[in-house]
Amino acid sequence: MSQNINVALIGNPNTGKTSVFNQLTGLNQQVGNYPGITVEKKLGFCKLPNNFKANILDLPGTYSLNASSIDENVVIELLLNKNDKLFPDVAVVVTDVENLKRNLLLFTQIKDLEIPTILVINMTDRMKAKGISLDIPYLEEQLKTKIVLVSTRKGVGIEELKNTIVDYKNLSTEPCLNASSIDRAYFDKLQQAFPNQLLYKLWLVITQDVYFLNLERKEIPSEFTKSHSELKRLQQKETIKRYQFINDTLKIGQKIDTANATDLRAKLDKILTHKIFGYAIFFGILLLIFQSIFDWSSVPMEFIDSTFANLANYTKNHLPAGEFTNLLSEGIIPGIGGIVIFIPQIAFLFLFISVLEESGYMSRVVFLMDKIMRRYGLSGKSVVPLISGTACAIPAIMSARNIENWKERLITMLVTPFITCSARLPVYAILIALIIPEKRILGVFSLQGVTLMILYLLGFGMAIFSAFLLNKYLKLKTKSYFVVEMPTYKLPLFKNVAINVVEKTKSFVFGAGKIILALSVILWFLGSHGPAKGFDNAESLVIKKVKAENRLDDLEYLNDQISSHKLENSYIGIIGKSIEPVIRPLGYDWKIGIAVVSSFAAREVFVGTLATIYSVGSHGDEERTIKNRMAAEVHADGRKVFNFATGVSLLLFYAFAMQCISTLAIVKKETNSWKWPLVQLIFMSGFAYLTALLAYQLLK
Ligand code: GDP
Numbered sequence: 099m100s101q102n103i104n105v106a107l108i109g110n111p112n113t114g115k116t117s118v119f120n121q122l123t124g125l126n127q128q129v130g131n132y133p134g135i136t137v138e139k140k141l142g143f144c145k146l147p148n149n150f151k152a153n154i155l156d157l158p159g160t161y162s163l164n165a166s167s168i169d170e171n172v173v174i175e176l177l178l179n180k181n182d183k184l185f186p187d188v189a190v191v192v193t194d195v196e197n198l199k200r201n202l203l204l205f206t207q208i209k210d211l212e213i214p215t216i217l218v219i220n221m222t223d224r225m226k227a228k229g230i231s232l233d234i235p236y237l238e239e240q241l242k243t244k245i246v247l248v249s250t251r252k253g254v255g256i257e258e259l260k261n262t263i264v265d266y267k268n269l270s271t272e273p274c275l276n277a278s279s280i281d282r283a284y285f286d287k288l289q290q291a292f293p294n295q296l297l298y299k300l301w302l303v304i305t306q307d308v309y310f311l312n313l314e315r316k317e318i319p320s321e322f323t324k325s326h327s328e329l330k331r332l333q334q335k336e337t338i339k340r341y342q343f344i345n346d347t348l349k350i351g352q353k354i355d356t357a358n359a360t361d362l363r364a365k366l367d368k369i370l371t372h373k374i375f376g377y378a379i380f381f382g383i384l385l386l387i388f389q390s391i392f393d394w395s396s397v398p399m400e401f402i403d404s405t406f407a408n409l410a411n412y413t414k415n416h417l418p419a420g421e422f423t424n425l426l427s428e429g430i431i432p433g434i435g436g437i438v439i440f441i442p443q444i445a446f447l448f449l450f451i452s453v454l455e456e457s458g459y460m461s462r463v464v465f466l467m468d469k470i471m472r473r474y475g476l477s478g479k480s481v482v483p484l485i486s487g488t489a490c491a492i493p494a495i496m497s498a499r500n501i502e503n504w505k506e507r508l509i510t511m512l513v514t515p516f517i518t519c520s521a522r523l524p525v526y527a528i529l530i531a532l533i534i535p536e537k538r539i540l541g542v543f544s545l546q547g548v549t550l551m552i553l554y555l556l557g558f559g560m561a562i563f564s565a566f567l568l569n570k571y572l573k574l575k576t577k578s579y580f581v582v583e584m585p586t587y588k589l590p591l592f593k594n595v596a597i598n599v600v601e602k603t604k605s606f607v608f609g610a611g612k613i614i615l616a617l618s619v620i621l622w623f624l625g626s627h628g629p630a631k632g633f634d635n636a637e638s639l640v641i642k643k644v645k646a647e648n649r650l651d652d653l654e655y656l657n658d659q660i661s662s663h664k665l666e667n668s669y670i671g672i673i674g675k676s677i678e679p680v681i682r683p684l685g686y687d688w689k690i691g692i693a694v695v696s697s698f699a700a701r702e703v704f705v706g707t708l709a710t711i712y713s714v715g716s717h718g719d720e721e722r723t724i725k726n727r728m729a730a731e732v733h734a735d736g737r738k739v740f741n742f743a744t745g746v747s748l749l750l751f752y753a754f755a756m757q758c759i760s761t762l763a764i765v766k767k768e769t770n771s772w773k774w775p776l777v778q779l780i781f782m783s784g785f786a787y788l789t790a791l792l793a794y795q796l797l798k
Pocket residue numbers: 109110111112113114115116117118159220221222223224248249250251252455456457458588589590591594
């Protein structure tokens with residue numbers, strides 16, 4: 099049996115690596131993170147002619163092997179580490195026919211590592227429009243490689259690529275550039291010191307300080323490692339040498355007839371990055387997107403909601419009563435429902451984002467927004483997550499993946515949960531209705547509406563402010579991308595968009611989903627179980643009490659009383675009560691405490707939990723009943739519980755606190771560590787506590 103051939107797809111950003119990857123693998127893809135870092139690792143499988151099979155690795159876009167970002171390090175580490183399971187048998191360097199000169203720099207570097215290499219020249223469908231013609235035999239000879247002309251858009255060249263991969267043993271491994279031609283004295287000496295090592299590899303170990311198995315930088319004598327500036331100078335010499343070689347090669351191998359190239363792109367660019375129209379168009383598009391996300395996903399979301407509710411009911415009614423049935427119908431089924439419910443929003447958001455990215459528009463957005471956002475440590479691309487956050491932080495945080503710079507991406511993910519999400523709305527709505535009078539300012543603006551707007555602004559302001567702080571105090575070694583790519587405008591490839599949507603949804607369901615499910619089952623357990631005393635004999639206790647009130651024939655009342663009693667005596671109830679000393683300074687009693695603790699499942703649970711505690715079940719007009727009940731609730735001394743001070747304090751608490759396990763789960767998934775969700779939890783909730791405390795103490 100032949101082993102799978104390892105194929106690595108390497109190339110500059112936007113040359114079509116992922117498109118080639120998609121063409122080769124279809125949906126046979128696995129997406130994960132590289133161990134220890136958050137760069138996405140895409141691995142796929144592909145059947146080749148003559149019963150060969152290949153593992154295809156889609157590597158992050160890189161400009162050269164002179165690493166300046168984590169993404170580029172991934173490529174270098176793979177290429178230097180022969181013991182890596184995925185060490186390529188063949189490197190496929192993907193280039194864009196319109197940017198051959200720049201793209202070939204990386205190609206020549208890879209070639210010098212003496213790995214069998216195939217040069218894919220992609221986007222050949224555009225050659226005619228751009229007036230480009232290539233002398234392939236000449237280029238193949240000069241570059242000492244096999245060239246495959248591909249257009250993933252037209253599906254051209256993929257079969258030839260597969261055949262060439264099968265034949266990889268016949269590929270040349272001759273280097274393009276003799277390393278010692280960069281600086282003869284230095285490199286010849288280096289080779290003498292390490293006669294058994296490949297010169298270019300040695301050079302990479304010295305300049306990149308990458309670890310690779312049989313050699314580390316510290317084993318290299320200091321006469322070679324020199325000073326930083328001397329190495330930089332040599333690196334520059336290397337780049338110049340390479341470009342000389344590439345220029346010479348292309349001068350003969352490539353002809354460009356500029357006469358029939360169109361200038362549509364320049365015109366579009368002018369409008370889309372215009373100082374006024376650019377922003378107007380961008381916000382118009384954003385508005386359209388988020389409107390559609392809200393509108394379109396509300397139908398499937400309601401469907402999912404009711405389906406899971408019915409399923410839970412069905413299970414409860416048809417399985418033998420008992421602990422297992424309860425676990426299923428109250429823990430697991432609603433837990434899975436709580437994951438599935440996010441799918442429509444995630445799918446729609448990524449549908450739009452992939453179209454924006456694919457079409458080339460996103461790069462214009464970055465260009466437009468970058469300057470403003472960068473002031474706060476964010477990137478132009480942070481606009482999308484920040485605005486998506488108004489729907490839900492989960493898809494928003496996932497959409498931060500488009501941000502290449504790790505620090506900017508991390509900051510974006512950390513501050514996004516401050517944005518007012520739709521789950522906060524029901525909480526705001528009921529609290530505002532309770533404490534803000536239905537007055538109008540200047541006869542037009544409703545005071546309640548203005549309050550809501552202030553809360554939105556507070557969230558946004560806090561997000562920007564914390565980004566500013568994080569940018570200042572977060573010490574992270576990342577170098578910013580200095581090249582803003584301006585790819586040409588293209589019609590999005592349907593296959594790319596579809597695969598992207600499926601893959602993002604999958605990674606949410608199977609990545610964060612597990613944590614969400616586990617935590618919801620734990621919350622269910624804590625809310626429906628309690629220490630024997632007061633919990634186990636809840637029914638008989640409540641019946642006794644209701645009998646004394648002479649209302650035993652009111653079944654609804656009885657059931658509400660039982661649920662309320664059970665919740666009060668459950669573990670969550672006990673937690674809620676035991677934190678009372680901590681939350682009393684904020685103006686909350688233990689009942690509110692229970693609601694706050696339960697809100698960790700999802701913020702909107704706040705209202706439902708209070709309804710259960712006040713035993714005003716879900717009959718009739720729930721909102722009215724619960725609101726009246728909350729309005730009537732008084733402390734032992736007769737003061738209203740939901741007075742102005744407590745209301746404001748609660749509003750601020752919900753505005754700032756990190757109270758959503760699903761968000762914590764997705765941050766864990768996206769950052770590959772528990773550190774960042776914990777930082778969020780502590781910082782946001784701590785800040786929420788302090789502001790709520792301050793508000794209550796000042797207002798009471
Ligand atoms: P990557 O950054 O290297 O992974 O590149 P992608 O695969 O994401 O492709 C970048 C852009 O080029 C996308 O907008 C693709 O739709 C587009 N693209 C990819 N292949 C072709 C092609 O053969 N022809 C044309 N015209 N566009 C392509």
